[in-house]
Each structure stands twice: as structure tokens, then as C-alpha cells.
Amino acid sequence: MRIAVVGLGYVGLPLATALASKGFEVVGIDIDEKKVEKVNKGVAPIEEPKLPEMLKEVVSKGLLRATTNYDVIGETDAAIIAVPTPVKGGKADLSYLESALREIGKRMKEGYLVVIESTIPPGTTQGLAKRVLEEASGLKHGEFYLAHAPERLAPGKAMEELFKVPKLVGGLTEEDAKRAASIYSKLTEGGVIITSAINAEMSKLAENTFRDLNIAFANALALLAEKLGADVWEVIKLANTHPRVNIHLPGPGVGGPCLTKDPYMLAEPMEDTSKNLIITARKINERMPHHFAELVKNMVKRGEKVALLGLAYKGGVDDIRESPTLKIYDLLKDDYEVAVHDPYVKEAPIPFTNDLLSAVRGASLIAVVTDHPDYKEIDWGEVAKVVKEKKVLDGRNVVPKEEVLKFGFVYKALGVGT
Ligand code: SAJ
Secondary structure: OEEEEEOOOOOHHHHHHHHHHOOOEEEEEOOOHHHHHHHHOOOOOOOOOOHHHHHHHHHHOOOEEEEOOHHHHHHOOEEEEOOOOOEEOOEEOOHHHHHHHHHHHHHOOOOOEEEEOOOOOOOOHHHHHHHHHHHHHOOOEOOEEEEEOOOOOOOOOHHHHHHHOOEEEEEOOHHHHHHHHHHHOOOOOOOEEEEEHHHHHHHHHHHHHHHHHHHHHHHHHHHHHHHHOOEHHHHHHHHOOOOOOOOOOOOOOOOOOOOOOHHHHHHOOOOHHHHHHHHHHHHHHHHHHHHHHHHHHHHOOOOOEEEEEOOOOOOOOOOOOOOHHHHHHHHHOOOOEEEEEOOOOOOOOOOOEOOHHHHHOOOOEEEEOOOOHHHHOOOHHHHHHHOOOOEEEEOOOOOOHHHHHHOOOEEEEOOEOO
16 A cells, blocks of 8 residues: 655654554655654654664665655645644644645545544544645545544654554545554554544544643642642652542643643534633643743842753653743843753753863853753752852752752752651
């Protein structure tokens, strides 16, 4: 089977590579010529563990190639769409999706299958997608097939999860779903679950919104613990000993491309009270970088140097999309000399270093923003020698408290009151 994957980003490229590794003949389509060139050379334009090796192999075997030209749709049997669906002003911008659908529609023949992996507002497959494909192709649904198989990949684990996580496949009819499922059943050991398009659309948004609500609750507890003189990390650990409780962790913010936007897509068509639940949780999470910046300001005099540890939006990855650190940097940069450290990040719109000692040298406060595993292993003795003032603010409960106290640091954690 020949498959076109439209959009060679964080979702599309790992998927195209994984499909090719299972023997499908895959052609990737992207509007970015530079990206296409790189892929054709077997070089990954995005950072994702294990992707470079796999990509190189499938490209060299001729199983994956890339192009900017949609005419290749005519040589394929199915297209999987993985283009961005950003949220602007609380509403999903579906213009990239619509344009991809139109370009595919113009070129697809009877019997063609279109699968949407992009995260979309409920009703988009039945509404916009079917309409645009019918208009552009002149075919009626039934003469072509249409399904929604939402991506569920966590950046940093994509090449594992593609082959392991159960795949939800929602069709407009069962026939649509079965056709799409026949592709994914060759990809994932986690199994393929067939459902309707509307259920697949809603469940994808529900997964990420559940996580966002849960983290917002943890953050609300952190703010309360600070006020009452409790320790939120201990409170959550205790509550989670209950067999039916699983409270997530608080922190200086919720970043990444998914949790920061998907809740808005789910909330948009809801009636007010339900919508408020989701929007309020988002607001709590969106306020956390401000709260963290306030904690910093309470610990250190204006004009001093502050070292922010972690620029990636979560631990163990080099991805800075919607990272809370970007916001915190912005909130502090006018009043402090701010140095940002990250062990993994290679490119960013703000100054940063991969060298920890240069970031903390002369600092009056070290503030940990990201839960990189590396921050559990810091040599605090060495750090103590180069800082101006020995003060640590731990936003993620990753710093070994006893260890830093031993070297004479003042230690404060987010979510812990005095
Ligand atoms: N975070 C917390 N506290 C926690 C867990 C996470 O503050 O207890 C923060 C992280 O630091 C990060 C943000 O939340 O800034 C988001 O990280 P994440 O680990 O929740 O997930 P993502 O955004 O990398 O990926 C999510 C995943 N969804 C779920 O786990 C339900 C992934 O499986 C989805 O495929 C992905 O969104 C997506 O593309 O939709």
C-alpha cells in the first residue's frame, strides 16, 4: 500500500518513518522545501530519540521520500494528515487542515482513503473534512473513505509510543474505520480500537484536558499549601496512597504544544458552567509562570543574577514549544540579569547555555523550572564555589534538599509554605 503523509512535523515525520519501517511505501508532503530536502537526504529536521537512525534506514531503502508537490497523491492509495491545528483566541485555526484536504481532494480517485491525525474540534471530520473532500474531488463520501485517528505521541517518546500505544480509529462509518484500521494494525502492538469519528475526536481532547485539569488541581493545592504552611509534594504523595487517587504534580507552568491548546478546543462548544471548569483550569496553569516569577522576586534583589535551570517544556527533552521558562524569562529580564541553562536544547529565541557552571557563576539565585533528570545529579559542592549567594528555588521538587543544605544553601520549593 502506498501512503502519503501530509505534514512532516513532530507527528507526521515519526509516523511516516514508522510506516515505512513496516514496509509501506511512504511519501511525505510538506510545504517547507528545506525540510523536504533534509528528509530526502535521510536527515531528521526535528529532534526525536531514535528517529535519525530509523529515518536514515528507510530513506536509504527507498521506502520513504518527501516532496512539496501534492501531485504524488495520484500515485498513492491513502493520505494521512498531520498538519498543525493551532488555537487562536480560544478557537481552532483549521486553515492548514482545510488546505491539505483540498489539495488531496483535487487529486484523489475513487476508493481513496483520507485519515486525519491532527487534533481537531469535535465534528470536524463529519463537517468540514467531508465537505471539503467532496467539493474538491467531485466524489461523494462512500466513493472515498474518511477517518480520524488522533495522534497520541508524547514528544521524546514518539518512536516508542507509535509501536505500543493503542490506536483509536474513528470512522464516519464502520467501513471508513476498518480501512484506516488496516494500516494501523500493521504498526502498533498496542491494538487498534474502532469507534466513530466524533468519539475519537472527543476522546483525544478529553485525554489532554484531563491531564491539564489534574495539573491545575495540583497547582491550586500548591498555592494553598504555600498559604497554609503545608508541603504540597508531601500532600500529593499522601493523597495518592489512596487506591483511587492519582493527583499529578504542580510546577512553574504547563507547556508543550498540546495541553496548552487542546482544552480550548474541547471547551469551545460547551455550555457555560462546563466551559468555565476547563477555562479556569487553563487560567490556573497559565498563571503559574507569573507565580514562579513572584517567588523569584521575593528571594532576590533587583539587578542581581538569576540562573533559570531548564528551558525545555518538560524533563528529558530539548523541545521548547510553549515552555514556561520563556514566559518566566520575559517576566524577569528587565529587573534581573537572567541566565538560562538547559542540557539538551540546541536552539532558542532567548540566550541560553548548555554549560551549567557558566549559568550559575555569580548568580544570587538558582531557580529550577524543568524537571530534567540531570538536575537530580548536580554537584552542589562545585556550584557553591561559583555562585554569589547560595539560594535555590526548586519549582519541580527535583533538587536533593539535604544535599544543598549541606553546602549551606537556602532552599525553597514551590508549593511549600513556611
Ligand atoms: N506537567 C506538570 N505536571 C505533571 C505532568 C506534566 O506540570 O504532573 C507539565 C509538563 O512539565 C509539561 C506539560 O505539563 O510542561 C505537558 O507535558 P505532558 O507530559 O503532560 O505531555 P505532552 O504535552 O508532552 O504530551 C501530551 C500527552 N498526553 C497525555 O499524556 C494525556 C501525549 O500523549 C499526547 O500525544 C500529546 O500531549 C499530544 O500531542 O496531544
